[in-house]
Amino acid sequence: MTKRTSAKYKLDRRMGENIWGRAKSPVNRREYGPGQHGQRRKGKLSDFGLQLRAKQKLKGYYGDLTEKQFRRIFAEAERVRGDTGELLIGLLERRLDAVVYRAKFVPTVFAARQFVNHGHVLVNGKRVNIPSYRVKEGDVIEVREKSKQMAAILEATQLPERDVPDYLEVDHNKLTATFVRMPGLSDVPYPVHMEPNLVIEFYAQN
Structure with a gap:
């Protein structure tokens, strides 16, 4: 966790x-805010x-x-x-867990870290279980074959709350994503x- x-x-x-x-x-x-003082008026x-x-x-x-x-x-x-x-x-945004989240393979950024940690992700065909792993332009990130039917993935790909940004090319049928380019603030x-x-x-x- x-x-x-x-x-x-x-x-x-x-x-x-x-x-x-x-x-x-x-x-x-x-x-x-949270806690017993959360409703106090906020100062500047x-x-x-x-x-x-x-x-x-x-x-x-x-x-x-x-x-x-x-x-x-x-x-x-x-x-x-x-x-x-x-x-x-x-x-x-080049962190592997961030890419997995942006590609909508998981519902939350917290789940992305766990998903990578548990070995469900391949980068260029090799398993990578380090969330902070930094992807490069042209890298292909995919969900491991054995993990593709996980309910959390199927749920995440249908989430209406967010869109896949254009610095990733994602195929939700194959559960693959290509990191096209490093984004700037306005792209994220x-x-x-x-x-x-x-x-x-x-x-x-x-």
């Missing part, structure tokens, strides 16, 4: 947004508060990332020439507004 499974909707409520666009999110019913966030919130939202969206992992990905994006925010998003179908520029500011000052 992923370490945040039991508290995944708490993040939704803390942020006051339906981060994954799920129909079951409690934010759809009540927009205040400071610049630091806005930056921290942006970082928590983006990191939390990918389900299982620790602060150490997220900071390492950010540091890598910062080293490469180009727009750090766009590169950060691209590196996050986040259900909420993500602000990688604020994440950059957060790490620049902390």
Whole structure:
């Protein structure tokens, strides 16, 4: 199980947004935060508060990332020439669990980590069970033959809540996906507004 499974909707409520666009999110019913003080009127966030919130939202969206992992990905994006925010998003979207989720092979990003961990996924014909494995352009990701009839997969491919982005070519009949290109922020179908520029500011000052 992923370490945040039991508290995944708490993040939704803390942020006051339906981060994954799920129909079951409690934010759809009540927009205040969790806990006994959740209904208190929120004060205006400071610049630091806005930056921290942006970082928590983006990191939390990918389900299982620790602060150490997220900071390492950010540091890598910062080293490469180009727009750090766009590169950060691209590196996050190249994670194997993110690709499995985007391809709609599983219903949630949490399930994607577990699905990869349990050896249900092949990359270019070889089994890969590391969720953080980074795919490259042209890589073919597919569900292992023995796993193709799993109820969770059949349910996920029918989900109306999200579409497959155009940086993936997906065949739901064969349960294969080709990673066409590294996406930028505008290519990624986040259900909420993500602000990688604020994440950059957060790490620049902390």
